[in-house]
Amino acid sequence: MNTVFWSPGLEQLEPYTPGEQPSGTTLIKLNTNENPYPASPRALALLAQKDFADALRRYPDPESCELRAAIATRYGLNDRQVFVGNGSDEVLALSFYSFFRRNEPLLFPDITYSFYPVYCQLFDIESRSIPLSEDFSLNVEDFSGTAAGIIIPNPNAPTGRHLSLDRIEALLQLQPERVVIIDEAYIDFGGESATQLIEQYPNLLVIHTLSKSYALAGLRLGFAMGQEHLIEGLLRAKNSFNSYPIDAIAQEVATAAIRDRAWHENNCSKVVATRSRTEEALLELGFEVIPSKANFILAKPPAPGAEALYLALRELGILVRYFNKPRISEYLRISIGTDQEMDQLIGNCKEILASQS
Amino acid sequence: MNTVFWSPGLEQLEPYTPGEQPSGTTLIKLNTNENPYPASPRALALLAQKDFADALRRYPDPESCELRAAIATRYGLNDRQVFVGNGSDEVLALSFYSFFRRNEPLLFPDITYSFYPVYCQLFDIESRSIPLSEDFSLNVEDFSGTAAGIIIPNPNAPTGRHLSLDRIEALLQLQPERVVIIDEAYIDFGGESATQLIEQYPNLLVIHTLSKSYALAGLRLGFAMGQEHLIEGLLRAKNSFNSYPIDAIAQEVATAAIRDRAWHENNCSKVVATRSRTEEALLELGFEVIPSKANFILAKPPAPGAEALYLALRELGILVRYFNKPRISEYLRISIGTDQEMDQLIGNCKEILASQS
Numbered sequence: 086m087n088t089v090f091w092s093p094g095l096e097q098l099e100p101y102t103p104g105e106q107p108s109g110t111t112l113i114k115l116n117t118n119e120n121p122y123p124a125s126p127r128a129l130a131l132l133a134q135k136d137f138a139d140a141l142r143r144y145p146d147p148e149s150c151e152l153r154a155a156i157a158t159r160y161g162l163n164d165r166q167v168f169v170g171n172g173s174d175e176v177l178a179l180s181f182y183s184f185f186r187r188n189e190p191l192l193f194p195d196i197t198y199s200f201y202p203v204y205c206q207l208f209d210i211e212s213r214s215i216p217l218s219e220d221f222s223l224n225v226e227d228f229s230g231t232a233a234g235i236i237i238p239n240p241n242a243p244t245g246r247h248l249s250l251d252r253i254e255a256l257l258q259l260q261p262e263r264v265v266i267i268d269e270a271y272i273d274f275g276g277e278s279a280t281q282l283i284e285q286y287p288n289l290l291v292i293h294t295l296s297k298s299y300a301l302a303g304l305r306l307g308f309a310m311g312q313e314h315l316i317e318g319l320l321r322a323k324n325s326f327n328s329y330p331i332d333a334i335a336q337e338v339a340t341a342a343i344r345d346r347a348w349h350e351n352n353c354s355k356v357v358a359t360r361s362r363t364e365e366a367l368l369e370l371g372f373e374v375i376p377s378k379a380n381f382i383l384a385k386p387p388a389p390g391a392e393a394l395y396l397a398l399r400e401l402g403i404l405v406r407y408f409n410k411p412r413i414s415e416y417l418r419i420s421i422g423t424d425q426e427m428d429q430l431i432g433n434c435k436e437i438l439a440s441q442s
Numbered sequence: 443m444n445t446v447f448w449s450p451g452l453e454q455l456e457p458y459t460p461g462e463q464p465s466g467t468t469l470i471k472l473n474t475n476e477n478p479y480p481a482s483p484r485a486l487a488l489l490a491q492k493d494f495a496d497a498l499r500r501y502p503d504p505e506s507c508e509l510r511a512a513i514a515t516r517y518g519l520n521d522r523q524v525f526v527g528n529g530s531d532e533v534l535a536l537s538f539y540s541f542f543r544r545n546e547p548l549l550f551p552d553i554t555y556s557f558y559p560v561y562c563q564l565f566d567i568e569s570r571s572i573p574l575s576e577d578f579s580l581n582v583e584d585f586s587g588t589a590a591g592i593i594i595p596n597p598n599a600p601t602g603r604h605l606s607l608d609r610i611e612a613l614l615q616l617q618p619e620r621v622v623i624i625d626e627a628y629i630d631f632g633g634e635s636a637t638q639l640i641e642q643y644p645n646l647l648v649i650h651t652l653s654k655s656y657a658l659a660g661l662r663l664g665f666a667m668g669q670e671h672l673i674e675g676l677l678r679a680k681n682s683f684n685s686y687p688i689d690a691i692a693q694e695v696a697t698a699a700i701r702d703r704a705w706h707e708n709n710c711s712k713v714v715a716t717r718s719r720t721e722e723a724l725l726e727l728g729f730e731v732i733p734s735k736a737n738f739i740l741a742k743p744p745a746p747g748a749e750a751l752y753l754a755l756r757e758l759g760i761l762v763r764y765f766n767k768p769r770i771s772e773y774l775r776i777s778i779g780t781d782q783e784m785d786q787l788i789g790n791c792k793e794i795l796a797s798q799s
Contacts, residue, residue, distance in 0.1 A: 087671040090621050090645060091678075092543035100681030106501055114500070123495035132489050132691075138480035141660035141695075143471070144463055144653070171528050174684045186449035207682040264447050288447060296501070303498035303690035314444040321448075324457030325564040327531045333660035334489075334691055338498075 098207065101200045104406055113429060115420040116404040118242075118271075118381050120300035122352055122423070125345035128301070128338045140333040147328045152336050155343040156308055160280045166310055168319045169339075171330040173270060173294035173307025176319075177236075178204055179326065180290060180309060183318040184264040185210050185234045192228050192235045196221060196412055198242045198268065221246055221375055221383075225255045235260055238268040240276050243408065243418040245377030247276045257286045264315065266290045271379035273298035273353050274360070280310055287312050297380055298353050299342050306331070306339045356380050360421045366431045367419075370438060381420045383413070386434070389441050391415050397437045403430055455564065458557045461763055470786060472777040473761040475599075475628075475738050477657035479709055479780070482702040485658070485695045497690040504685045509693050512700040513665055517637045523667055525676045526696075528687040530627060530651035530664025533676075535561055536683065537647060537666060540675040541621040542567050542591045549585050549592045553578060553769055555599045555625065578603055578732055578740075582612045592617055595625040597633050600765065600775040602734030604633045614643045621672065623647045628736035630655035630710050631717070637667055644669050654737055655710050656699050663688070663696045713737050717778045723788045724776075727795060738777045740770070743791070746798050748772050754794045760787055 088096050104117035123129065153167040160167075170176035181204040185191045190213040193201050197214075205212045215227045221244040228235055235256060240247040257265050265288055267279045272293070279291050290311040296302035309319060323330065331339075342349075364374050364382060373385040386394045395407035395417055406418040419430065445453050461474035480486065510524040517524075527533035538561040542548045547570040550558050554571075562569045572584045578601040585592055592613060597604040614622050622645055624636045629650070636648050647668040653659035666676060680687065688696075699706075721731050721739060728744040743751045752764035752774055763775040776787065 086674055087644070088675070089619070090541055090672060091675045092540055094543075095540055095675055095678055098678050098682045100678060101685055103501070103504055103685045106503060108503070117501055119500050122499070124498055129495050129498070132494055137489055137660070138486050141481055141486070142479070142657045143476050144460070144474055144659045145662070146463060146465070147460055172684060172686055174686070178683045182449065183452055184447055184449055186451070203682045207679070262446070287444070300499045302501045302686075303494070305502070305686055305689040315447060317443055318445070318448045318452055321452055321455050321457060322564070325455045325560045326535050327529060328458055328460045329531070329659075329662055330528055332662040332689070332692060335689060 099203065101203045105404060107404070111402060113403045113422060113426050115422050115426065115430060116406040117302070118297055118379070118420045119302050120297060120352065120356070120380065121421070121426060122300055122355065124300040125342045125348040127345045127348070128342040131337055131341055132334070135337070137334060143333075145329055145331060145333040145336060149331050149336050152331070152340045152343070155340045156310070159343055159346070160310060162280070162283065162310055165313045166283065166316055168309040168316045168323070169331055170307050170309070170323070172296065172305040173268070173292050174200060175330065176292055176307040176309050177268065178207070179319055179322045180266060180292070181205070181210060182208050183322045184290070184315075187234070189231065189233055192233050194223055194237060194241065196241070196244060198238050201236060217244070223248055223252075225252050225259065228256055229259045232262045233260060234263040234265070236266040236268060238270060239279070240271045240377065240379040242271065242379065243381065243406070243413065244375050244383050245271075245379040245381060246375060247378035250277045250279065250282070253279050254282060257282065257289055261288060264288050264290055266292060268292045270294045270297055273349070274380050275357050275378040283311055287314065290315050295339055295342060298349060298356075300352065301339070301342060304335050304338055306335055356421050359424050359427055362424065363419070363421060363427045363431070366427075370431070370434055381418050383416050383418050385416045387438060391417050394434065394437060398430070398433060401433050403433060456560065458560045462761060464761070468759060470760045470779060470783050472779050472783065472787065473763040474659075475654055475736070475777045476659050477654060477709065477713070477737065478778070478783060479657055479712065481657040482699045482705040484702045484705070485699040488694055488698055489691070492694070494691060500690075502686055502688060502690040502693060506688050506693050509688070509697045509700070512697045513667070516700055516703070517667060519637070519640065519667055522670045523640065523673055525666040525673045525680070526688055527664050527666070527680070529653065529662040530625070530649050531557060532687065533649055533664040533666050534625065535564070536676055536679045537623055537649070538562070538567060539565050540679045541647070541672075544591070546588065546590055549590050551580055551594060551598065553598070553601060555595050558593060574601070580605055580609075582609050582616065585613055586616045589619045590617060591620040591622070593623040593625060595627060596636070597628045597734065597736040599628065599736065600738070600763070600770065601732050601740050602628075602736040602738060603732060604735035607634045607636065607639070610636050611639060614639065614646055618645060621645050621647055623649060625649045627651045627654055630706070631737045632714050632735040640668055644671065647672050652696055652699060655706060655713075657709065658696070658699060661692050661695055663692055713778050716781050716784055719781065720776070720778065720784045720788070723784075727788070727791055738775050740773050740775050742773045744795060748774050751791065751794060755787070755790060758790050760790060
């Protein structure tokens with residue numbers, strides 16, 4: 086590859102690798118934490134009902150006012166405490182740019198969302214990864230010391246472990262002079278959101294996505310919530326990068342989805358119930374299961390082990406996520422599908438494990 | 443504003459200011475170069491016809507393969523010579539990051555798209571603005587000298603002036619060791635695209651948008667075309683910023699729009715015809731008109747002058763763009779609307795000018 090025209094350093098970037106998105110539809114996809122059910126029918130109905138010709142001809146609202154108002158209402162905030170972006174990945178990228186470009190390392194757990202170190206490379210941010218305990222639990226005190234920004238997913242990914250609100254408060258108090266980002270992509274499946282701490286903590290930024298609990302991964306919509314001075318910082322960066330990141334259709338569909346609280350609560354309950362059943366079934370098969378508050382389970386299968394099981398399941402048309410990485414290479418991350426999909430998974434695991442013994 | 447949590451330098455960023463997007467619909471909007479006609483009916487029909495529930499539930503194709511193939515076919519390129527982004531603004535931002543972060547100034551005209559200096563601030567890139575001639579024409583030789591990247595819009599914005607293909611070639615030859623970006627947002631309204639030079643020039647990157655000639659500003663879709671080694675550089679940056687920038691609906695609508703060449707050619711012809719009529723009418727009213735190959739006209743009104751006329755038109759419900767900036771503060775940039783909208787504009791200008799004399 087001819088890289089002479091590239092900016093210095095570009096060649097050294099190691100991009101994030103998303104989970105596989107096969108184009109065929111016959112596979113059971115339990116590898117990217119998508120929701121198994123279709124999104125709010127009120128949100129989906131807009132597409133068929135509305136004439137978007139004029140909305141598409143014009144530039145969209147650069148500030149996504151209506152969508153931000155819906156989110157603010159949902160979380161008891163005001164509109165100026167809400168920032169929206171093209172997926173929570175974009176919100177995260179702009180947050181790293183806005184708050185973490187400092188002459189000091191950013192702190193995050195050693196097992197966490199693997200996009201964080203990529204943003205650090207992108208914006209030349211030093212980082213220090215803080216080891217989780219043997220059982221993947223996070224010890225808040227490990228994040229103390231000299232002033233440093235912090236980012237953690239809660240529940241953590243890919244472990245699924247949840248940190249209680251008093252532990253989040255402890256983190257916020259340990260680093261009062263720096264931004265602490267709580268990435269709550271998976272919070273709606275039984276976790277306790279830190280949004281209720283926003284009033285008290287000027288250094289708290291909470292990030293959500295519509296990709297998981299709203300079943301809208303295909304729409305690309307994420308948002309950040311925090312005190313106004315943090316949201317202003319994000320806007321400064323966003324408006325220097327892309328004035329109109331949210332298209333006209335996405336603004337409307339997302340607004341309707343956020344407003345349909347009944348659908349959302351029902352959907353999360355269904356996923357949580359299926360997760361419980363799946364945890365029990367995996368334990369019965371001899372897996373070690375990390376307790377999860379997310380829409381996935383990290384679990385360590387018995388022999389023939391994670392990689393062999395991943396490949397065998399793949400042969401049978403079931404995709405789960407295998408990370409060939411330190412500490413978690415003996416685990417599989419399994420997204421929660423429908424009850425039927427999970428029955429199929431459990432049945433196939435049973436057969437594969439039985440054929441080994 | 444409390445900025446203690448911001449990264450150093452964030453406060454100094456001066457974001458781009460987009461043209462006003464009023465929420466009322468009774469105004470005649472000739473201020474943001476939107477297309478006056480609805481997009482391809484084939485593209486729009488998809489929204490009503492297709493069931494997007496499953497596409498939205500899942501992550502979209504991170505590589506937008508089908509859309510890139512449609513663009514490649516349209517321009518006689520291969521798929522790996524095409525990069526797509528969330529509006530051409532995102533494509534531009536990633537291009538600045540990928541190619542222009544060097545210890546040397548980037549060159550662009552002193553009158554040009556005002557987002558360029560903002561990207562430079564965002565990524566800490568030095569720049570040098572090259573003065574256009576008195577009549578806003580660009581002298582290619584002014585871009586020679588030590589190695590330096592170049593970016594120019596062609597046609598230029600907000601002047602509307604077009605540079606012929608042999609002048610573009612001269613630019614490419616003047617800076618063979620650096621990327622030269624030709625930002626062709628307005629090329630389809632009578633200009634000659636540099637895409638046909640891609641095979642010959644490894645340093646050429648051409649950027650297009652669906653916001654103007656495709657009447658899809660609300661969809662946020664832009665793309666870059668160039669030799670594979672440049673596209674690879676862009677992918678490296680994009681995949682370190684946001685894996686899935688193009689949502690599932692936008693991918694499909696954009697693909698259908700690109701494929702509907704008959705609609706596109708017809709639409710551009712209509713806009714060009716209205717532009718000619720408008721130029722003539724403005725000349726008749728005593729405006730100085732810069733010859734335009736874009737879907738807007740930069741013109742200098744007679745007394746009471748640009749700012750007064752802008753305000754008076756606004757009172758009458760017509761928005762045009764007034765830039766309070768050196769060299770162009772006596773001009774108005776007027777987007778090409780429908781014939782009826784332009785008749786209204788001309789009629790109102792006539793009255794306002796008459797009431798002055």
